[in-house]
Amino acid sequence: MEKSENMSRGDILVIKDLRVWHPVRKLLSIVGYVRAVDGVTFNIPRGRIVAIVGESGCGKTTLARAIMGLIPATSGSIIFEGRDLTKLPRTIIRKWYTGQVGLVQQDPYAAMPPFMTVKGILEEPMKIHGIPKEERSKRVREMLTEVGLTPPEDFVFKYPHMLSGGQLQRVAIARALILRPKLVIADEPVSMLDASVRIEILTMFRELKEKYDLTVIYITHDFATAKHFSDEIMVMYAGQIVEIGDARDIIKKPKHPYTEALISVLPDPDPQNRFTIKKTLPGEPPSLINPPPGCRLWPRCPYVMDKCKREEPSLIEIQDGRKVKCWLYA
Amino acid sequence: MSRRTLILLRRALHYKSFILGIAILLFFIGLSIYAEVTWPFEEAIVLWNNPEAWLEYPKFAKPEWITVFTGKRELRGSLILDSRVANLTECVVEIYENKSLTMCKDLYKEREILAVGNQRILSVITEITFNYEYDEFPSSGKYEVYVNTTEKVYVDLILVKPNGLEIRLEGGFYTAGTILKTLEVKPGELSRIQLNYAEVVKKTYGVDVDVSKIEPVKLLFIDDKLFIEKGIYKPLNGTYKLVVSIYSTDINATAEIRVLIHGTIYGIAGTDRLGRDLFMAIAWGAPIAIAFGLTASVLSTLLTMVLAAISAWYGGVLDNAMARINEIFMIIPFLPTIIMLRLFYGLDLWGMLWIIILFSVWGSGLKTMRAMFLQIREMPYIEAARAYGASSARIIIRYMVPRVIPVLIPNIVIAIPSFVFLEAALAILGVSDPRLITWGKVLEDAYENAALTQGHYHWILGPAIALFFMAIAFALIGFTLDRIFNPRLREL
Numbered sequence A: 001m002e003k004s005e006n007m008s009r010g011d012i013l014v015i016k017d018l019r020v021w022h023p024v025r026k027l028l029s030i031v032g033y034v035r036a037v038d039g040v041t042f043n044i045p046r047g048r049i050v051a052i053v054g055e056s057g058c059g060k061t062t063l064a065r066a067i068m069g070l071i072p073a074t075s076g077s078i079i080f081e082g083r084d085l086t087k088l089p090r091t092i093i094r095k096w097y098t099g100q101v102g103l104v105q106q107d108p109y110a111a112m113p114p115f116m117t118v119k120g121i122l123e124e125p126m127k128i129h130g131i132p133k134e135e136r137s138k139r140v141r142e143m144l145t146e147v148g149l150t151p152p153e154d155f156v157f158k159y160p161h162m163l164s165g166g167q168l169q170r171v172a173i174a175r176a177l178i179l180r181p182k183l184v185i186a187d188e189p190v191s192m193l194d195a196s197v198r199i200e201i202l203t204m205f206r207e208l209k210e211k212y213d214l215t216v217i218y219i220t221h222d223f224a225t226a227k228h229f230s231d232e233i234m235v236m237y238a239g240q241i242v243e244i245g246d247a248r249d250i251i252k253k254p255k256h257p258y259t260e261a262l263i264s265v266l267p268d269p270d271p272q273n274r275f276t277i278k279k280t281l282p283g284e285p286p287s288l289i290n291p292p293p294g295c296r297l298w299p300r301c302p303y304v305m306d307k308c309k310r311e312e313p314s315l316i317e318i319q320d321g322r323k324v325k326c327w328l329y330a
Numbered sequence B: 001m002s003r004r005t006l007i008l009l010r011r012a013l014h015y016k017s018f019i020l021g022i023a024i025l026l027f028f029i030g031l032s033i034y035a036e037v038t039w040p041f042e043e044a045i046v047l048w049n050n051p052e053a054w055l056e057y058p059k060f061a062k063p064e065w066i067t068v069f070t071g072k073r074e075l076r077g078s079l080i081l082d083s084r085v086a087n088l089t090e091c092v093v094e095i096y097e098n099k100s101l102t103m104c105k106d107l108y109k110e111r112e113i114l115a116v117g118n119q120r121i122l123s124v125i126t127e128i129t130f131n132y133e134y135d136e137f138p139s140s141g142k143y144e145v146y147v148n149t150t151e152k153v154y155v156d157l158i159l160v161k162p163n164g165l166e167i168r169l170e171g172g173f174y175t176a177g178t179i180l181k182t183l184e185v186k187p188g189e190l191s192r193i194q195l196n197y198a199e200v201v202k203k204t205y206g207v208d209v210d211v212s213k214i215e216p217v218k219l220l221f222i223d224d225k226l227f228i229e230k231g232i233y234k235p236l237n238g239t240y241k242l243v244v245s246i247y248s249t250d251i252n253a254t255a256e257i258r259v260l261i262h263g264t265i266y267g268i269a270g271t272d273r274l275g276r277d278l279f280m281a282i283a284w285g286a287p288i289a290i291a292f293g294l295t296a297s298v299l300s301t302l303l304t305m306v307l308a309a310i311s312a313w314y315g316g317v318l319d320n321a322m323a324r325i326n327e328i329f330m331i332i333p334f335l336p337t338i339i340m341l342r343l344f345y346g347l348d349l350w351g352m353l354w355i356i357i358l359f360s361v362w363g364s365g366l367k368t369m370r371a372m373f374l375q376i377r378e379m380p381y382i383e384a385a386r387a388y389g390a391s392s393a394r395i396i397i398r399y400m401v402p403r404v405i406p407v408l409i410p411n412i413v414i415a416i417p418s419f420v421f422l423e424a425a426l427a428i429l430g431v432s433d434p435r436l437i438t439w440g441k442v443l444e445d446a447y448e449n450a451a452l453t454q455g456h457y458h459w460i461l462g463p464a465i466a467l468f469f470m471a472i473a474f475a476l477i478g479f480t481l482d483r484i485f486n487p488r489l490r491e492l
Helices: A002-008 A060-068 A090-100 A118-128 A133-146 A165-177 A195-212 A223-229 A247-252 A257-264 A306-310 B002-012 B016-038 B041-048 B066-070 B083-088 B192-205 B216-221 B224-230 B278-314 B316-331 B334-345 B349-361 B364-377 B380-387 B392-428 B439-448 B457-485 B487-491
Strands: A011-026 A029-045 A049-053 A075-080 A101-104 A183-187 A215-220 A232-237 A240-246 A316-319 A322-324 B078-082 B092-095 B099-103 B107-116 B119-132 B140-160 B166-182 B238-248 B255-262
Touching (some): A029 A060, A029 A075, A029 A215, A029 A232, A029 A240, A101 A165, A101 B380, A165 A183, A165 A195, A215 A223, B016 B278, B078 B119, B192 B216, B192 B224, B278 B349, B278 B364, B334 B349, B364 B392, B392 B439
Parallel strands (some): A049 A232, A183 A215
Antiparallel strands (some): A011 A029, A232 A240, A240 A322, A316 A322, B078 B255, B092 B099, B140 B166
16 A cells, blocks of 8 residues: 555656647648647656546547657657656667557457467567566466456467457457556547446456556546546647546536536436437537637637637646636636 | 468368369479489480480370370380390300301391402391381381491391382492481482382382382381272381391401381370470479479569568658659560570579569559558557557568468469469570470470471470469469458458
């Protein structure tokens, strides 16, 4: 317990003003940039589960890929365990960093090489990181048991097409954890699965997180699972973080107009409200090539002020651990 | 991986086409082994390219099995009548003062020293008997007389036909050594045999015959009655006797005679213009065709795959540069280039192989495969592999290549015959290895010598059928593998 207290102090990952801009080319010149991630700053405390919530196309997957080191950051820094990834050479990222972070992807069917057995899939990361053979098969067995694929003997020689979506996602989690990483990025890990399997997988994930002292970044568009699974929620809109706070707080009392709108459209189990039509924000998310000046939400915001159209608000801490990027609270 | 291979193999064996293809291929492999065992490689090349070695074989002989269909009795190979060989068999030898007699089953040799005035003269009379019981004329023949003396000899060579007609083949003085004559005659000329035959017929039957249209070898074996009375050409069956009389003033001289009567059928595949056994060419063509086709197909496809994977994975400038090089290679005309290279550098088959591979690597195949790799590159499992630290080389080899292997393997197998055919086509164009025995070279030789217009069908059919079956074998195996590796095609 003491150790876990110790671990919870300090941040495992600090992101400062991160930008990931994809150039748009026409003929030979660059005519513009898609600002998929545009000036994101946050930190992930050790041992926490942080959910990044946002609609499709808001840049959450790009953010995850940048953190994984899969795509280069345009500017800003990603500091993991005190080392800035954007300044590290690629070989060190491959040899050291990839062993420290695990990735769980959205589509379990596509995430597994179809020509490898479960054993092969789980051994690959260990082979790459030079773990000896006896240790490898021991860990494969252990890990399969941990993710609930028991007895492991039944699964090691199976090919991905022989397993169900839920089983495959368990293998994916096993693969992400097999190198004993400190940080796991789960990019919509349950959105492709049956509702019945989702909770099972997330509960298991949570248990594993406790067991292995993990820090988890949980990327989703689903507030329901985010509330159930995570300690903290970050809301993303058009490449920027608009609100950060404790999971329960955010869902109970959303501050940012966008968060408010998202939460207001959550399905309501109360039969009393079955005929009420829920109000959504008008319009569509802005183009990331030419985002509106000022606050990016203003064309859709019900509380829009003159200031919003001119100046961009900054992420302001309004309470302990609660940050909002909105002029209403400035 | 081996478990998977076994499972795939077991599934493949459910297809009759696969079994048939494998059976044909195994036959060709057996043929290759037979060729290597019977005529080791270097030996075979020397033998094939040495016309001297084939002098005893009939030229343009048909395959032996043809008689099953025609029902005719034909002379197989060559009839060799050799006075030296006959001496070695069970013979009775009697020696008198001036005379020695050698009597064998089919040879009678009388050696006598005659006194003519005060001159002593050696007389050697050799009689060789043989049976000719065939429905076809011999294709040709030749005879050799050896006399080891430095003085003049008189040689008289007479063939006694079963009906008693005596035809003189040779008669006159020679100065020592070897007399080597064939029974063939140049068109427009008349040989001694033809003239003598006309003379003999005139004397015996009292008719004039036109012999200019009939080859000498046929006149020797023709049924004279049928020929004179009805004009029908048919060989006369029965026992022939060849009488060789040699007279010399050198009483120590020895004289030997060897006669070759060439038949019309030989072996499984017949013979060509030099009397070379075509079965040897077909047997040796098999391993060369398999080696050539397999190497070209496997290497060019694998190299294409590697280039496509590198091009698709690294992208950017490298991808662009490779696309341009590819376009250059696609424009260069293949045939003129290889003919030119062959002329300038005198390439052998393996040199040509490298050039063919170099050209086959590029082209639309590379573009198609690059497109496949571009699609695979975006698969989430590749991203996952990068996330756990796989290097580029590992991703290409362990993650991208296995995805295209199922498409690749049937293609490799199906492409093998196209390379075998390419070799044959180049050989017909005169671009081939000068030493090796390939099916293409046999076809070229047959084509150059107008085999079809001359009626020597077996010369073309043998290698053509071999080529055909090799293509069939690989096509059957390839298409079956395609159905197994790419099961979606089965639904079509």
